[in-house]
Amino acid sequence: xxxxxxxxxxxxxxxxxxxxxxxxxxxxxxxxxxxxxxxxxxxxxxxxxxxxxxxxxxxxxxxxxxxxxxxxxxxxxxxxxxxxxxxxxxxxxxxxxxxxxxxxxxxxxxxxxxxxxxxxxxxxxxxxxxxxxxxxxxxxxxxxxxxxxxxxxxxxxxxxxxxxxxxxxxxxxxxxxxxxxxxxxxxxxxxxxxxxxxxxxxxxxxxxxxxxxxxxxxxxxxxxxxxxxxxxxxxxxxxxxxxxxxxxxxxxxxxxxxxxxx
Numbered sequence: 001x002x003x004x005x006x007x008x009x010x011x012x013x014x015x016x017x018x019x020x021x022x023x024x025x026x027x028x029x030x031x032x033x034x035x036x037x038x039x040x041x042x043x044x045x046x047x048x049x050x051x052x053x054x055x056x057x058x059x060x061x062x063x064x065x066x067x068x069x070x071x072x073x074x075x076x077x078x079x080x081x082x083x084x085x086x087x088x089x090x091x092x093x094x095x096x097x098x099x100x101x102x103x104x105x106x107x108x109x110x111x112x113x114x115x116x117x118x119x120x121x122x123x124x125x126x127x128x129x130x131x132x133x134x135x136x137x138x139x140x141x142x143x144x145x146x147x148x149x150x151x152x153x154x155x156x157x158x159x160x161x162x163x164x165x166x167x168x169x170x171x172x173x174x175x176x177x178x179x180x181x182x183x184x185x186x187x188x189x190x191x192x193x194x195x196x197x198x199x200x201x202x203x204x205x206x207x208x209x210x211x212x213x214x215x216x217x218x219x220x221x222x223x224x225x226x227x228x229x230x231x232x233x234x235x236x237x238x239x240x241x242x243x244x245x246x247x248x249x250x251x252x253x254x255x256x257x258x259x260x261x262x
Contacts, residue, residue, distance in 0.1 A: 014174035044253025072118035075107035083109035133166035168220030180232030
């Protein structure tokens with residue numbers, strides 16, 4: 001990833017996807033640049049975790065303004081497999097009444113081929129997976145913690161992208177800062193996660209990045225088109241600029257990963 005600034009707010013972009021910046025805009029925001037007070041300081045974009053609602057609203061305004069968006073959708077993420085596909089009809093249904101930003105329920109994936117509709121994920125150790133078909137200009141986003149990886153939320157998102165005309169071999173992927181193997185420790189990982197994780201278990205730790213990469217490749221996405229940030233959010237040095245549920249013992253904010261077709 002490379003560090004940039006949007007409207008004075010520091011964020012990151014994937015090298016692979018930045019090569020198509022005329023067609024897609026995206027940003028991995030840090031925890032900095034907002035108004036929330038500790039322990040949610042400062043650019044927390046998640047409601048319902050103890051932060052002040054007005055602060056979260058202002059943080060979301062700053063993020064959407066930085067992206068130059070007038071329409072943006074996010075969700076109450078439940079570590080499930082539900083995907084919302086925003087085609088022309090769904091866009092009208094969601095935003096036709098004059099709404100500009102929405103938070104929908106029980107959803108962990110988004111897909112759209114509509115221009116200037118922002119998709120936002122909220123994370124603090126989970127992977128925010130950005131997928132983009134560079135030929136058909138179809139965008140997908142998947143929120144994947146270990147539960148989402150176990151249910152293969154990426155397959156659900158790619159399936160919807162293919163339904164709109166995408167081809168897996170044309171999809172570029174960016175995997176956000178997230179929990180690295182050094183901190184992905186489980187009491188009994190094989191029993192908790194299942195046998196499909198066995199090749200990625202090292203003692204009590206699990207290489208979630210490699211599991212996700214192999215899972216994406218099994219869907220037909222080319223290895224050279226997958227970029228992993230390789231920033232461990234639970235690491236106090238490397239990941240300190242991001243929120244981490246594990247490092248901060250469950251009391252923390254969520255940073256935003258946002259993308260939109262231009």
